[in-house]
Amino acid sequence: MIEEPLDASISIRGLSKVFRNGTRALDDVSLDIASGETVVLLGANGSGKSTLQKCITRLIEPTEGTITVFGREITEMDSRRLAEVRRDIGVVFQSINLVDQLTVLTNVIHGALGRDGSPRNWFAATAKQQLREEAMTALERVGLTAVADRRAEQLSGGQRQRVAIARTLMQRPSIVLADEPVAALDPVAGRGVMDLLWRIAEEEGLTLVCTLHQLALARDHGRRVVALRDGRVDVDADIAELDDARLEGLYIAEEAGV
Numbered sequence: 409m410i411e412e413p414l415d416a417s418i419s420i421r422g423l424s425k426v427f428r429n430g431t432r433a434l435d436d437v438s439l440d441i442a443s444g445e446t447v448v449l450l451g452a453n454g455s456g457k458s459t460l461q462k463c464i465t466r467l468i469e470p471t472e473g474t475i476t477v478f479g480r481e482i483t484e485m486d487s488r489r490l491a492e493v494r495r496d497i498g499v500v501f502q503s504i505n506l507v508d509q510l511t512v513l514t515n516v517i518h519g520a521l522g523r524d525g526s527p528r529n530w531f532a533a534t535a536k537q538q539l540r541e542e543a544m545t546a547l548e549r550v551g552l553t554a555v556a557d558r559r560a561e562q563l564s565g566g567q568r569q570r571v572a573i574a575r576t577l578m579q580r581p582s583i584v585l586a587d588e589p590v591a592a593l594d595p596v597a598g599r600g601v602m603d604l605l606w607r608i609a610e611e612e613g614l615t616l617v618c619t620l621h622q623l624a625l626a627r628d629h630g631r632r633v634v635a636l637r638d639g640r641v642d643v644d645a646d647i648a649e650l651d652d653a654r655l656e657g658l659y660i661a662e663e664a665g666v
């Protein structure tokens with residue numbers, strides 16, 4: 409049996425996922441991600457990146473293998489214990505799902521649901537004030553205190569993704585899974601959001617697993633790159649060791665001769 413490293417925040421062993429229609433999205437993936445490590449997940453469309461991220465929170469049930477999050481094996485866990493593990497894991501999606509009609513501040517406050525599970529304790533005046541202050545601090549971290557009282561629908565895509573990051577901070581996670589967080593943004597806004605995400609991960613000591621399709625951003629921000637191909641780990645390396653041709657090769661089908 410392979411021992412998992414002591415400082416692993418996520419430890420994956422022999423993970424496979426076969427969907428009902430027979431698609432093998434993950435095929436015997438093993439991976440250790442240390443506490444506080446940032447990993448960029450690369451790979452062509454359909455290589456299994458989203459499935460891997462969703463297995464880590466069991467939004468998708470793995471077919472085989474184990475996933476351990478801070479020493480807790482989650483694949484056999486009951487829903488109550490799984491909810492506790494999920495509190496440790498913040499998620500930032502490509503589609504920025506804020507509640508448009510609510511203010512930016514309220515959207516951020518809702519991030520605390522991810523840690524408390526129920527808003528029943530929120531009604532006491534002191535709790536309300538404390539949450540507001542905490543949310544303003546989170547907005548300060550992402551440079552958006554000036555728009556705290558605006559409705560979310562009035563923001564640009566880049567601002568919305570920053571609000572989503574502030575909301576995730578309210579959850580106080582140890583791990584953040586980001587699935588193409590800048591896919592919907594223009595290059596400048598995208599770079600800004602990535603800079604921010606990386607800075608916050610570093611400052612907070614978060615474990616960050618981020619799926620990206622922009623190789624330039626991966627170069628800027630990545631250290632460790634894990635690339636999937638047909639559901640298997642194709643490359644697991646420091647990005648400095650991979651030249652541009654090797655990175656681009658990750659997207660070229662093997663039968664094409666790369």
Ligand SMILES: Nc1ncnc2c1ncn2[C@@H]1O[C@H](COP(=O)(O)OP(=O)(O)OP(=O)(O)O)[C@@H](O)[C@H]1O
Pocket residue numbers: 427428429431432433451452453454455456457458459460
């Ligand atoms: N619910 C599902 N049922 C059947 N097949 C699925 C399901 N979800 C994903 N797949 C398939 O599993 C494979 C991996 O998909 P996944 O979304 O994980 O890839 P990805 O690397 O995240 O792709 P992209 O870069 O396009 O987001 C693909 O072949 C996809 O069609």
